[in-house]
Amino acid sequence: MIDLDDVHRAAARLEGVVRHTPVLTARHFDVRVAAHLLLKAEQLQHAGAFKFRGAYNAIAALDDAERRRGVVAFSSGNHAQAVAFACQLLDVPVAIVMPSDAPPIKLTATRGYGAEVVLYDREREDREQIGRQLAEERDATVIPPFDHPDVMAGQGTVALELIEEVGHLDVLVAPIGGGGLLSGCAVAARGLLPDVEVVGVEPEVRTAARDALETGEIVQRPIPRTLLDGQRTGAIGVGPLAVLRAVGARVIGVGDQEVEATMRALVARTKQVVEPSGAAGLAAILAGKVEVAGKRVGVVLSGGNVDLPVLARILAG
DSSP: OOHHHHHHHHHHHTTTTOOOOOEOHHHHHHHTTTTTTEEEEESSSSGOOOOOHHHHHHHHHHHHHHHHHOOEEEEEEEEEHHHHHHHHHHHEEEEEEETTTTTTHHHHHHHHHTOOEEOOOOSSHHHHHHHHHHHHHHTTTTOOOOSSHHHHHHHHHHHHHHHHHOOOEEEEEOOOSHHHHHHHHHHHHHHHHHHOOEEEEETTTHHHHHHHHHSSSOOOOOOOSOEEEEEEEESOOOHHHHHHHTTTTTEEEEOOOHHHHHHHHHHHHHEEEEEOOOGGGHHHHTOSSSOOOOOOEEEOOOOOOOOOOHHHHTTTO
């Protein structure tokens, strides 16, 4: 479990390093849902996603000896890029375990930040097992993508910034893969606004987060086939689950076609390119799956790392 003080400490570490991303509005969206939507544009963050916040916070918290020994991470893409870039800034050796079918744009960017990339088959191999074995062999520190207090606290600075800039919110909506973003944001939001409703959005074909919240236990599900590649995880984390149940968060599903329509709308109405997972929260709202009429709603656009051929196909309809 983390608390608001942990998020404030993360914000202090990130001061002058992280981008204070803008909050976007679009009258078109507000009219469609009869609400005021405030879109936190984390696609404009370093490495193209919110993940940089948690990665940098966790690595900056290591002592000098730990940094010299290096770190290992496992990720389908955005956490990989974030850890690689943070390690480049902090001069820390890094190896990243990534699926062989990760979007090429994410593989290229991770290598471009100087990271060693170790590929695996996500259908047959366990990335966490590979990563932890690699870390043991190298005496390195594992920086997991979501189930880590410093990672969760770093991600929580997204909501901290949003609320400090815009004030009161009735609802906060963010995508959920492993749960680091949603749990960190839930802690920040509830710490500042005790009555705010916290809503997570996962792919419709994946029920790992919904099942875990319902049962109170980590539920391992098959890796889903979905456009929302940033959320292709089989389970959420222990720490995120504890936080989300404590704050009474709920999670809903969204379909690929709803996300594609939202990505097109974001380009048309805000001139912003947002990756599929990054558009999930807004997609759920526009599809009428979150009741927002008459409310002030914070929406996290979590990233913008989408391969150009995929983007071209989506924009073409």
